[in-house]
Amino acid sequence: MPRTHPALGELLPTADDIAQALARRDGASVQPAGAMAANLLSLSGQVPARAVYHTDGPGGTVKIGALTVQLKKRPPRQVSSASPMSSLVFAALCSLGKANVSSSRVAHLQKTLSATDRHRLLKDLPLAPAWMHPHLRLIAGDRK
Helix, strand or coil, rough: CCCCECCCEEEEHHHHHHHHHHHHCCCCCCCCCCCHHHHCCCCCCCCCCCCCEEECCEEEEEECEEEEEEEEECHHHHHHCCHHHHHHHHHHHHHHHHCCHHHHHHHHHHHHHHHHHHHHHHHHHHHHHHHHHHHHHHHCCCCC
16 A cells, blocks of 8 residues: 655555565465565665565565566475575575675674674574585685
8 A cells, every 4th residue: 555655646556565464365475586675685785676576375566556576486494494695695695696695795794783693694594505505605604
């Protein structure tokens, strides 16, 4: 539902508001995907034109005004098994690709994530692709 701001007038909902509302309606989980996840974690300056979310519910595309929200169906294991922050980190690193995960990006995530989120990354490690494991261990501060 649009909100009304005293100075700006009617405000449309954000992409996240729409995705969360669709998830509530369908009893599903949603997580930002790809370039959107990288942008949310400040790993990329790229602002995606289309908000893409992974969901364990029905997929589809919703357009409200100029805003397009796309829900891509994924197995529940990929969407709701890991903590929300771990899923966001996994999606962001996948978006960047193996060759573009630099030490500066790893250091940025070490500073950005809370100690709890870094610890949770280690617990969620089995859910991440194998190529990510060394990077996730560095982010978490695990020296193995």
